[in-house]
Amino acid sequence: MSIRALKGFKDILPDEVGIWQRVEATARDIFHRFGFAEIKVPILEKTELFARSIGEATDIVEKEMYTFTDRNGESVTMRPEGTAAVLRAFIEHSLHAKLPVQKLYTVGPMFRHERPQKGRLRQFHQLSCEVLGSDLPRLDAEVIAMAWLLINELGITVSLEINSLGCPACRPLFKETLVKFLDERAGSLCEDCERRRHTNPLRVLDCKSAHCQEQYVDAPSILDHLCSGCRDHFGTVKESLAQLAIPFKINSFMVRGLDYYNRTTFELITDALGAQSAVGAGGRYDGLVEQLGGPSLPGIGFAMGMERLVLLLQQQEGQDNGPASDLFIAALGEEAQRIAFPILHGLRTNGLQAGMDIEGRSLKSQMKQAGRANAAYTLILGEEEMTKNIAILRDMSTRAQEEIPLPENLAEWCRGLAAKIKSNQC
Numbered sequence: 001m002s003i004r005a006l007k008g009f010k011d012i013l014p015d016e017v018g019i020w021q022r023v024e025a026t027a028r029d030i031f032h033r034f035g036f037a038e039i040k041v042p043i044l045e046k047t048e049l050f051a052r053s054i055g056e057a058t059d060i061v062e063k064e065m066y067t068f069t070d071r072n073g074e075s076v077t078m079r080p081e082g083t084a085a086v087l088r089a090f091i092e093h094s095l096h097a098k099l100p101v102q103k104l105y106t107v108g109p110m111f112r113h114e115r116p117q118k119g120r121l122r123q124f125h126q127l128s129c130e131v132l133g134s135d136l137p138r139l140d141a142e143v144i145a146m147a148w149l150l151i152n153e154l155g156i157t158v159s160l161e162i163n164s165l166g167c168p169a170c171r172p173l174f175k176e177t178l179v180k181f182l183d184e185r186a187g188s189l190c191e192d193c194e195r196r197r198h199t200n201p202l203r204v205l206d207c208k209s210a211h212c213q214e215q216y217v218d219a220p221s222i223l224d225h226l227c228s229g230c231r232d233h234f235g236t237v238k239e240s241l242a243q244l245a246i247p248f249k250i251n252s253f254m255v256r257g258l259d260y261y262n263r264t265t266f267e268l269i270t271d272a273l274g275a276q277s278a279v280g281a282g283g284r285y286d287g288l289v290e291q292l293g294g295p296s297l298p299g300i301g302f303a304m305g306m307e308r309l310v311l312l313l314q315q316q317e318g319q320d321n322g323p324a325s326d327l328f329i330a331a332l333g334e335e336a337q338r339i340a341f342p343i344l345h346g347l348r349t350n351g352l353q354a355g356m357d358i359e360g361r362s363l364k365s366q367m368k369q370a371g372r373a374n375a376a377y378t379l380i381l382g383e384e385e386m387t388k389n390i391a392i393l394r395d396m397s398t399r400a401q402e403e404i405p406l407p408e409n410l411a412e413w414c415r416g417l418a419a420k421i422k423s424n425q426c
């Protein structure tokens, strides 16, 4: 029996890779425009890093991490998200000494042992961005604007929801009021909410159960409990987003699944992926750098789920046909194959994306391969052409054909043909 991939772990096949590359290239381009530099961090970290940052009482740390003891007896974890690892590197290498504000992004796989479904995997990929060193609300709007621009340049439609989770000065009071409200409803909530009522009360607010949501209609709102500093901060975030004409909805029930957030949080939401509605999400995490043993520096960031971006693009555009090629050589018979072999290499050397069937199958089969390769031109070296010492260059879109003499000076011939094909395609 053949071995299959693990549940929730997915191969990205050649006909999907084009969209993946487009998503990543668009993101990198935008991140650079906003002054972000790439950082690459390890996939495996000490378990303590995630327990201390994401929070012991979160679903991720409680039940979703790929944690194991390595051969030295140390507890290690495959990163479930990028923020903690980027901050660990930021502190370890004293990156704050370089610039007043550091803007960093990382791209790569994350691991969470969740129940797999459409858009939810156990190995998934994030485009993850962090800005460290400023707590100014205009920066929150700038970060949100960058995420918004990426979505727009990809041609995807989502809605933006924002909230403020307050700060250590005002949140405890809100928590108390919320716990009182939840205690009055004890026994009538779902199992998860009953548990979270004690362990992580804010999380009950984004419970997916319709029954619980009905009960939370009159729940106290964090936005009514913000201290004046947080209220002003959130006010400027909203005003700055309005200045950039970025539409948003306020969702006071958005609490996020990671404990490190305070003040601004946001999510980019779609209804096109069933239960998996968040395409990207993030927020401010002032205090986290210090909590991880670094200097007292505020921070904000977000991450986009690449699988979800790719799924949305595939739904919109259909499957990719793979990269188009410039030229396919159809060579029939041993002598034609012998002549075609250095031509193929010469054309590739001169920058063409060229291919041929080295098995030398029938002309019909080779023309089919040229179609599948999405080739702009085919160079045909059939038996008749060989006797006439020529090749036929066929434009695959217009079907126009022209005869060209076989090379005397191979290097020059390949250079000329490559230049002609490139200029015709411009």
Ligand code: HAM
Pocket: 080, 081, 082, 083, 112, 114, 119, 120, 121, 122, 123, 124, 125, 126, 128, 129, 130, 257, 258, 278, 279, 280, 281, 282, 283, 300, 301, 302, 303, 304, 305, 306, 307, 308
């Ligand atoms: P998160 O909300 O856990 O935040 O994940 C961010 C995004 O990653 C989600 O909106 C979703 O698109 C994608 N995602 C999460 N889990 C899965 C999964 N199992 N399968 C597919 N996609 C998934 C964070 O991870 C924070 N580190 C974001 C952040 C950065 N906050 C500040 N800086």
